[in-house]
Amino acid sequence: QKEVEQDPGPLSVPEGAIVSLNCTYSNSAFQYFMWYRQYSRKGPELLMYTYSSGNKEDGSFTAQVDKSSKYISLFIRDSQPSDSATYLCAMSAYLTGADGLTFGKGTHLIIQP
Amino acid sequence: GAGVSQSPSNKVTEKGKDVELRCDPISGHTALYWYRQSLGQGLEFLIYFQGNSAPDKSGLPSDRFSAERTGGSVSTLTIQRTQQEDSAVYLCASSPDSLNTEAFFGQGTRLTVV
Numbered sequence: 001q002k003e004v005e006q007d008p009g010p011l012s013v014p015e016g017a018i019v020s021l022n023c024t025y026s027n028s029a030f031q032y033f034m035w036y037r038q039y040s041r042k043g044p045e046l047l048m049y050t051y052s053s054g055n056k057e058d059g060s061f062t063a064q065v066d067k068s069s070k071y072i073s074l075f076i077r078d079s080q081p082s083d084s085a086t087y088l089c090a091m092s093a094y095l096t097g098a099d100g101l102t103f104g105k106g107t108h109l110i111i112q113p
Numbered sequence: 114g115a116g117v118s119q120s121p122s123n124k125v126t127e128k129g130k131d132v133e134l135r136c137d138p139i140s141g142h143t144a145l146y147w148y149r150q151s152l153g154q155g156l157e158f159l160i161y162f163q164g165n166s167a168p169d170k171s172g173l174p175s176d177r178f179s180a181e182r183t184g185g186s187v188s189t190l191t192i193q194r195t196q197q198e199d200s201a202v203y204l205c206a207s208s209p210d211s212l213n214t215e216a217f218f219g220q221g222t223r224l225t226v227v
Contacts, residue, residue, distance in 0.1 A: 004155070032214055043117070043204055043218035044156070051214075088156070092213040098168050100146055100158030101213060 003027050006089055006104030014112050019076040023089035023104045026070065030091040033065050034101065035074045038086045047074070079111045115139070117219035119205050125225045126195055134190045134222045138207030145188050146208075146216060147180060151201040162188060163211055174199075195226045 006023045013019055021035075031052055036044035050056045053067045062075040072091075076083055086108050090101040118137040126132050138145050147159040159172045162182040173180070177196075182188040192199055202221040209215060 006155075008153075034214060034216075036218075041220075041223075043119075043220045046215070046217060049214040090156075095213060096144075096211040097213065098161045098163070098211075100148070100161055100172070101156075101216060102158070103148075103156040105153070105155040 003102050004089065004091065004104040007107055008105055009108040010110050011107055012110040012112060013079060015079060015081060017079050017111075019079050019083070019109060019111075021074045021076075021087050021089075021107050021109065023072050023091075024070055025072075025091060025102075027091075027093070027102070028067075028070065029093040030102070031067075032092045032095060033063070033072050034090040034092075035061070035063060036088040036090060036103075037083075038088060038106065040085075044088055081111045081113050084109060084111045117205055117207050117217055119203075119219035119222050121222060122220065123223045123225075125227060128197060128226055129194055131191065131193045132195055132224065134192075134203050134224070136188045136190070136205030136207075136219060138186065138188070138205070139209075139217060142207035142209050142217075143185065144208045144211035144216075145182060146206045147188070147190050148204040148206065148218075149174075149201045150204055150221070156204065159190070161211075192224075195224075197226045200224055200226045 034049040035047045038044045064073040086106040088106040089104040145162040148156040206216040206218045
């Protein structure tokens with residue numbers, strides 16, 4: 001079992017839909033959860049991070065963490081074709097340090113105009 | 114520059130040759146990370162630098178891989194005697210104060226070994 005599982009998709013939804021992207025993980029030590037967006041042939045772009053359980057909202061993005069279920073989500077409201085990209089979840093047990101981030105494989109999202 | 118800069122963007126090399134990949138982090142960021150992204154795989158953590166020091170090199174895939182950082186800034190990842198399985202996108206990230214929640218990535222170097 002991989003430490004972080006993420007459905008690779010593709011996930012195709014119509015413009016304006018609410019998108020739900022999810023990751024599950026097995027390491028209960030993870031406390032910091034990040035979402036990245038990666039366009040084709042570009043580097044990952046940090047969208048937001050959440051600490052421990054709870055919700056966090058930033059613009060059209062909402063991140064949710066449920067540590068009891070080891071399940072995290074990213075919601076995109078009023079999705080636009082420009083949101084079409086691969087979305088990567090990443091996590092870490094520590095705020096700082098040498099272990100780097102553990103990533104999911106990414107979900108390929110397509111927003112249809 | 115404003116972001117993490119990596120060069121070259123693309124590199125095609127023959128099997129058995131050595132390659133050197135460069136990363137120029139965001140100014141003032143003390144931490145620097147190298148990752149590898151293979152087709153269909155997630156990002157694989159390779160190595161972390163705090164300043165010029167890499168406390169743990171166990172994430173490097175083999176002894177053909179080495180990395181250094183000088184002046185607390187530019188880093189190079191060197192792959193000796195390249196193999197076809199080394200083909201991947203090599204990504205560099207930097208963060209202030211080694212914050213895992215603020216790691217910013219470059220655009221990557223796409224390495225193809227033929």
